[in-house]
């Protein structure tokens with residue numbers, strides 16, 4: 001098997017008394033997407049900064065694209081693209097000039113840098129604004145320009161720190177498609193996100209970080225089944241039917257929870273069997289559905305807080 | 316072309332574009348010396364006895380003072396780049412580590428040349444005249460730019476340690492402003508109280524100003540020309556590596 005594109009072992013980093021990372025292990029196979037999920041202050045950005053050579057870890061080691069982040073930093077910078085948490089664009093340069101500059105600093109050569117700049121401006125829907133100084137851009141436009149800069153050199157490993165924060169739904173889907181296209185070509189992506197649907201859609205594997213440690217790791221499905229798999233939810237019409245419903249469904253499974261109007265049966269229960277049992281018992285229902293846990297449930301269960309609440313509490 | 320030079324030129328270009336798109340920065344930088352020339356010539360000129368035309372005495376002093384402040388653009392620019400995360404972007408790229416600072420300070424040289432020309436033009440309006448040979452004048456301008464370049468590196472270091480553009484400028488002005496005044500820039504140092512005179516004598520500004528007076532209007536040079544040149548080279552040699560070292564470690568705020 002080829003070397004993983006990103007491998008980090010025991011990363012530690014403190015800012016004074018704040019322990020931002022307390023021994024983080026990460027791994028992403030070449031051509032895959034690793035999602036880094038975690039509440040504010042979990043250490044996501046710190047991990048990204050270490051992996052992109054901007055910050056040195058206090059302890060631990062990391063290799064990206066086969067290169068050591070410390071010993072081979074200079075060489076590594078030629079093989080990675082970074083879009084940090086806050087858009088880093090030169091406001092006095094136009095969109096085109098920004099991308100052209102980044103391309104030149106990747107040593108792409110003038111014609112290639114220009115061509116890539118035009119191409120990416122189009123891909124990120126910025127062609128109309130290409131020759132306007134970036135200070136006239138909206139927040140989302142700057143963000144897109146910054147993301148384009150991360151991709152200029154076609155680097156084999158790309159780091160995106162909350163790439164879709166501040167993007168409208170159309171731009172968000174556009175970015176997802178761009179990322180998917182790059183990944184299909186073999187690019188490895190590490191992305192941090194607060195949006196669980198984003199991690200669900202893009203990430204092959206997800207690492208959940210909290211308080212500077214990885215508290216869970218796996219595919220989206222693995223994480224969901226870790227906190228309990230599928231369940232059947234029945235919405236009752238009448239409070240009085242609760243006991244009856246429990247008895248009826250008890251014939252199928254003996255672990256029934258009820259809290260009006262919901263009766264929940266864990267496990268993979270054929271809906272038809274449940275409907276039949278309830279019907280036979282004469283229980284009227286409003287709704288019946290198989291529910292799979294969402295990443296939201298995972299986040300809530302693992303970090304003890306729902307994702308949105310965490311975000312809000314910081315605002 | 317060596318990579319470092321190519322990278323520095325890319326950064327230089329970016330900074331010059333910035334001056335073109337933010338001309339108001341340059342206006343501040345040019346109006347101040349014009350005001351100084353007019354204030355000194357018309358307010359103090361009559362009461363300062365320099366043993367020569369005050370305009371000829373003053374213009375070399377103003378030019379040197381002005382060029383040292385040109386470096387403040389580097390400090391302010393670097394703080395902005397740090398705060399906007401651009402330095403992070405640059406540090407994540409496979410570019411030469413010294414290129415961001417080199418490109419930044421070279422941009423000052425271009426602006427400084429512009430500043431020198433403005434002061435000389437205003438000087439001509441109030442009565443200043445070159446009275447030396449063309450090579451002397453040209454060497455004078457070259458030495459000015461070199462002296463200014465040295466201060467760009469000092470300001471680069473100040474910028475990398477500052478948390479805001481205002482504080483970078485404040486540090487620059489509160490330290491450098493008095494030093495430029497306790498020199499031969501505006502008044503003959505013989506008239507100063509003894510401790511100030513002692514300081515003014517060893518002040519590199521005095522050397523630079525004396526060198527400029529010699530090269531522009533032919534006053535006696537003493538050791539000033541070669542010493543001012545040496546100071547400039549020495550300051551670059553000390554502050555450029557210090558600034559680059561700090562740049563390697565600096566991070567966004």
Ligand SMILES: Nc1ncnc2c1ncn2[C@@H]1O[C@H](COP(=O)(O)OP(=O)(O)OP(=O)(O)O)[C@@H](O)[C@H]1O
Nearest residue numbers: 015018020038039040041042043044045046047085
């Ligand atoms: N420069 C710094 N100085 C001091 N503390 C810092 C610094 N940068 C980060 N921290 C602290 O380190 C911890 C991890 O921060 P980090 O930015 O990595 O979190 P994050 O997971 O990216 O959060 P967010 O979702 O808000 O972006 C936080 O407690 C933060 O306060």
Ligand SMILES: [Mg+2]
Nearest residue numbers: 044045046085
């Ligand atoms: Mg972050």
